[in-house]
Amino acid sequence: MMVIGLTGSIGMGKSTTAAMFREAGVPVYDADAAVHDLYDQGGAAVAPVGEAFPGVVKDGRIDREALRSRVLGDPDALKRLNGIVHPLVGLDRIQFFERARAEGADMVVIDVPLLFETGGHVGLDAVVVVTAPPEMQRERVLGRPGMTPERLDAILAQQMADAEKRARAHFVIDTSRGLEPARQQVAEVISVMRDPQRRPARDVAAG
Numbered sequence: 001m002m003v004i005g006l007t008g009s010i011g012m013g014k015s016t017t018a019a020m021f022r023e024a025g026v027p028v029y030d031a032d033a034a035v036h037d038l039y040d041q042g043g044a045a046v047a048p049v050g051e052a053f054p055g056v057v058k059d060g061r062i063d064r065e066a067l068r069s070r071v072l073g074d075p076d077a078l079k080r081l082n083g084i085v086h087p088l089v090g091l092d093r094i095q096f097f098e099r100a101r102a103e104g105a106d107m108v109v110i111d112v113p114l115l116f117e118t119g120g121h122v123g124l125d126a127v128v129v130v131t132a133p134p135e136m137q138r139e140r141v142l143g144r145p146g147m148t149p150e151r152l153d154a155i156l157a158q159q160m161a162d163a164e165k166r167a168r169a170h171f172v173i174d175t176s177r178g179l180e181p182a183r184q185q186v187a188e189v190i191s192v193m194r195d196p197q198r199r200p201a202r203d204v205a206a207g
Contacts, residue, residue, distance in 0.1 A: 001100065002107040002193055007115035008130030009159045010152070011141035013175030013182065017130045018111045020186040027100045028109045034092045035085060039064060048084045053077075072154050086118065107193055116160050116168060126200055128189055129169035131162055132176040170200040 006021070006028075008014040018028050038045035039062035049067065050057035056067045071077040093110065100108045109128075112120050121127050132140075141152050166172050171192075173185045192198045 001097070001105055002125040003097075004107060004109045004189075004193065005115045005121050005124045005127040006109050006111045006130070007113060007121075007127065007165065009137065009162050009165070010113070010155055011137040012130045012132050012162070013140075013173075014111065014113070014130045016179070017128075017173055017175065017182060017186060018109065020183050021109045021190075023183075024186060024190055026107055026109055026190060027096070027103070027105050028111055029093055029096045031089055031093075031110065031112045034089050036064075038085065038088050038092075039067075044088050045085055049081065052080055052084060072151075073157075078158070082118070107190070114159065116165060117158070121168070123202075125202060126170040126189075126193060127168065128171045128173060129162075129165045130173050130175055131166055132174065134162070136176050137162075 004026075006014060006018055008017075018030065022028050035045075037043055039049070040046075041060040043061070046057060046060065046062055049062055053067060053070050056063055056070060058066070067081070071081050097108065107125075110120075110124075112118070115121050115127065138149075138152065141147055142149065171185075171189045173182055173189070175182050192200075
């Protein structure tokens with residue numbers, strides 16, 4: 001079973017692209033959704049994160065906004081948080097792989113926002129980077145409730161530059177041209193990955 005990484009900076013259209021892979025019949029693992037479940041009531045991350053960052057647990061769940069304010073712009077705090085959450089997400093992902101194999105999937109997609117930044121691209125069969133022009137990216141993100149230019153800049157500072165992500169990618173999907181062109185690009189990725197003669201070498205994205 002082939003494992004394809006899907007990533008892209010905030011506002012590039014990654015979630016929409018992930019949905020297109022699902023529509024095409026490819027199982028998609030959503031790391032953000034997994035973290036959301038871990039932070040919710042009864043989630044495995046609530047106790048250890050609450051202990052590491054006192055005050056972020058409210059009504060039995062992690063207050064994501066309170067946690068974000070504690071780690072944004074603080075590399076040490078972010079590293080401490082990742083050290084708690086990443087192993088838990090890893091266990092959840094293993095269970096996803098097992099289900100996909102049992103269902104006979106020939107490939108899966110793992111949707112991870114910080115794929116390169118966390119080294120999650122190592123060992124994958126291919127990496128897909130979703131992109132769009134920076135002005136479109138900012139327009140999309142600043143249209144979200146509660147988003148400010150300062151907060152967007154702080155988020156982007158924690159993410160690898162889009163140009164570097166594209167340089168490391170096996171495939172680049174440009175979402176600036178509309179949904180149908182993006183859907184066609186997704187179909188082409190699937191087609192190429194299923195063709196041993198066209199499938200890219202793994203190490204293209206290893207840089």
